[in-house]
Amino acid sequence: MKPAVIGLVGTLVLAGCNTVSYGGPGLEPIPGSITYSGQPRTKLTKSPPGSSFPHDFVDQYGRQVEETYIIQPDRSLIIAHRQYKPIRFFGD
Secondary structure, eight states, X not given: OHHHHHHHHHHHHHXXXXXXXXXXXXXXXXXXXXXXXXXXXXXXXXXXXXXXXXXXXXXXXXXXXXXXXXXXXXXXXXXXXXXXXXXXXXXX
16 A cells, blocks of 8 residues: 555656646736747747746846746747846946
8 A cells, every 4th residue: 555655646746847837927028028029930949848048138228138038838938037137337
């Protein structure tokens, strides 16, 4: 009985590890975001769903922005995190 229970619990734990989804609505795109004009036409086929990648750009106000995207199972992108970096003058 014990080995069967341990096997069942182990199977459930492993099944939970394979399921990756981002339940949040994401952030609204701003000018400079990859998804500002809609989803990109080219699909990210080599990256697995659930993986993330950063994108740095300068917004319409001249601020340095770093966004983190997550690849959804349908290969669309969702903005999971956005950070505005401080403006540095003269190499501070």
